[in-house]
Amino acid sequence: MSKLGILVNTDKYGDDIVGVVKAARQAGHEVTIFMMDDGVLLAPELSKACSGDAQLSYCDHSAEPRGVKDVEGVTAGSQYQNAVMMHEADRVVVF
Amino acid sequence: MGDDAKKIAVIVTDRQSEALRMSLGLTIEGDAISVFNCGAPIERTDEVNTNIDGLDMMECQLFSVNEVDEGFATITMQEIPAKLLEYDHIVSY
Amino acid sequence: MKILHIIKEFTESGTADVVIEDHQNLGQDVTIFRLKEDRDYAKLVDLIFQNDKVATW
Numbered sequence: 001m002s003k004l005g006i007l008v009n010t011d012k013y014g015d016d017i018v019g020v021v022k023a024a025r026q027a028g029h030e031v032t033i034f035m036m037d038d039g040v041l042l043a044p045e046l047s048k049a050c051s052g053d054a055q056l057s058y059c060d061h062s063a064e065p066r067g068v069k070d071v072e073g074v075t076a077g078s079q080y081q082n083a084v085m086m087h088e089a090d091r092v093v094v095f
Numbered sequence: 096m097g098d099d100a101k102k103i104a105v106i107v108t109d110r111q112s113e114a115l116r117m118s119l120g121l122t123i124e125g126d127a128i129s130v131f132n133c134g135a136p137i138e139r140t141d142e143v144n145t146n147i148d149g150l151d152m153m154e155c156q157l158f159s160v161n162e163v164d165e166g167f168a169t170i171t172m173q174e175i176p177a178k179l180l181e182y183d184h185i186v187s188y
Numbered sequence: 189m190k191i192l193h194i195i196k197e198f199t200e201s202g203t204a205d206v207v208i209e210d211h212q213n214l215g216q217d218v219t220i221f222r223l224k225e226d227r228d229y230a231k232l233v234d235l236i237f238q239n240d241k242v243a244t245w
Contacts, residue, residue: 108203175207176206180191180216
């Protein structure tokens with residue numbers, strides 16, 4: 001199984017992210033999503049659409065000033081989660 | 096740096112402060128991080144300077160298309176595409 | 189080397205154009221996927237893993 005990492009640093013591409021996640025899972029790949037910057041604003045949407053298909057986390061440093069907190073199924077983390085995702089992923093895409 | 100270290104290129108075109116903060120964070124797993132500033136000269140704030148100092152301490156390579164970016168090796172836009180072929184991940188910000 | 193360049197819908201960066209053109213001029217096997225024109229995510233995922241490197245712009 002190959003690993004796909006998705007870095008989300010804007011809030012413009014929610015539909016594309018969900019589409020890629022579903023297609024990647026369908027193809028048997030493991031998916032990890034890390035949200036930071038304005039990307040954390042997609043946490044509720046991605047939690048609803050992808051929590052069964054991907055491992056989700058966000059950077060709390062970005063989330064706190066944007067009023068994002070306690071999103072079910074999403075780990076409130078730090079840049080550590082991004083570093084682990086990039087290190088372990090076979091491929092990384094950015095949205 | 097371990098044998099399994101990845102080479103990661105971060106391309107900065109905007110939101111410099113967040114791009115640099117992320118770049119420093121990516122060093123946590125022992126990967127080799129290079130930063131390419133392809134946009135405007137870096138706006139120096141305390142946070143930006145702290146992150147650049149951290150990247151320097153972690154022996155990251157810092158490149159910029161702007162000669163004025165202190166601490167960055169100057170590179171031309173034409174030199175960057177060939178260099179990117181050396182990296183496992185290309186992350187644009 | 190096989191390189192996939194993914195262009196997102198709202199990307200305006202001239203950086204992407206320079207990098208893609210140079211990769212083509214360097215003789216790399218370049219594939220461009222424009223999300224504004226094509227939202228076949230299954231095809232995109234296949235391309236992501238078929239290529240040696242991926243850059244998203």
